[in-house]
Amino acid sequence: MAQVSNLRTSTTGQQVINAKAIAALKAREAEAKLHSKRPVAPRALAGLHGHNPKHNGILAALPAADYDRILPHLEFVEMPFGTTICEAGEQMQHVYFLTNSIVSLLYETADGASSETAVIGYEGVVGHDVFMGGGASLNRAFVKTAGYGFRIKASVLKEEFARGEALQQLLLRFTQALFTQMAHTVACNRHHTIVQQLCRWLLLSLDRLQTNQISMTQDLIASMLGVRRESVTEAARKLQDEGLIHYSRGQITVVDRVGLEDHICECYASIKKVYEGLLPNK
Structure with a gap:
């Protein structure tokens, strides 16, 4: 079985959101409010690939005051x-607010x-x-879908969390949803069929993507589900034979x-029900 741990790449690149970038983001948001009451996706911002922290x-x-306070500390x-x-x-050393990437938390045995x-x-x-006070990470955090995000120093986030305001409540609600997942x-990996596990895995990934395509080899899927590759191959073939998915070359x-x-x-x-009630604007 191929090991996920063999797929490490270079250190994540970063760019500090400087004063000019902050001013541009605020200008886009102000313009959007003037033209529509509905959220409008920001235009492409030089250096940020069109991404905005509010894509997280x-x-x-966050309330405007809290968002403005944390914004200068974010790195793209x-x-x-x-x-x-x-x-x-x-x-x-950092906490990551994801935008269009997906990170997998993996537990690895000796x-x-x-x-x-x-x-x-x-x-x-x-x-x-970091903010729950546990110290060292219990899992390996692995990027399974490439994309972007914004990170903040752990020390800064701890200070914000200690304020006991909106960010603390949002982070606690997210953590509760994460523990539910x-x-x-x-339970699913122990009691349900490989087909059911694969369907759950696919749907949880789709919920976090803006496309119906997932790039992933059967070896990696098997590693993440903790099963034999042959079991994933059989389950994927069943779903493909029923016309539910199409699988080709990863x-x-x-x-x-x-x-x-x-x-x-x-x-x-x-899981979906818990996450649908996670954020106030959903």
């Missing part, structure tokens, strides 16, 4: 596929086997150990999402 659900839900980061943000047992305990996307942060993942295209949901166990619905 937690940052978008590129997150290539395969990047290990943090190893298990390490102290995280003999090198691994399984995914949770996935995090635009709705949350990577680094809950972890609990259901453990690219999975979901053709019929409703059909996938018909195969799903109760775990996915329970």
